[in-house]
Amino acid sequence: MIRVLLDDLAFVPADAVLRPSDDRLQPVTPAGVRLDEMAGPVFAELRRVRDPLQRGAVVVTGGGDLVAPFVVHCVVQDAENNADRDILRRVLAAAAQQADAWGLSRVATPPIGSGFGLLDLEEAVTLLCETWRAARGPADRSLLIVVERPDDLTIAEGVVRRLAGA
Numbered sequence: 001m002i003r004v005l006l007d008d009l010a011f012v013p014a015d016a017v018l019r020p021s022d023d024r025l026q027p028v029t030p031a032g033v034r035l036d037e038m039a040g041p042v043f044a045e046l047r048r049v050r051d052p053l054q055r056g057a058v059v060v061t062g063g064g065d066l067v068a069p070f071v072v073h074c075v076v077q078d079a080e081n082n083a084d085r086d087i088l089r090r091v092l093a094a095a096a097q098q099a100d101a102w103g104l105s106r107v108a109t110p111p112i113g114s115g116f117g118l119l120d121l122e123e124a125v126t127l128l129c130e131t132w133r134a135a136r137g138p139a140d141r142s143l144l145i146v147v148e149r150p151d152d153l154t155i156a157e158g159v160v161r162r163l164a165g166a
Helices: 030-046 085-102 121-134 150-165
Strands: 002-006 016-022 058-062 070-077 106-109 142-147
Touching: 002 121, 002 150, 016 030, 016 085, 030 058, 058 085, 070 085, 085 121, 121 142, 121 150, 142 150
Parallel strands: 002 142, 016 070, 016 106, 106 142
Antiparallel strands: 058 070
């Protein structure tokens, strides 16, 4: 099941939050910076890495002070390369696999790809939905696409409805 919510990602009741990051697990969007602030200092320690990660990598950590107990970090860019559609598709598929492996059936995510100018909101939500469905996880798995503005809610819900009918 895929739903769209108008909310703050830090407060959404979920098993995990997907978080786009760079190769050092630093946030790549203003929403990511706010999420990190809400997650607190324990979360900052949990996401420390010794060496840069590869684009497309997925890392699961505790959620710190977030409502969600886990965060699935999606490495979408590194020092030399920004995200592209192929990396986004690959990292989202890997995130779905990790969610399944960890038994995380309720996953909240921002529209990954839209916050740093690669995709518009409709494209980002389409990519999320297509990738999540293609991963073919357990029947009880749900994806909550979290947006912050009423206009974004209307657009994202329209995409989810359109794809559900396809």
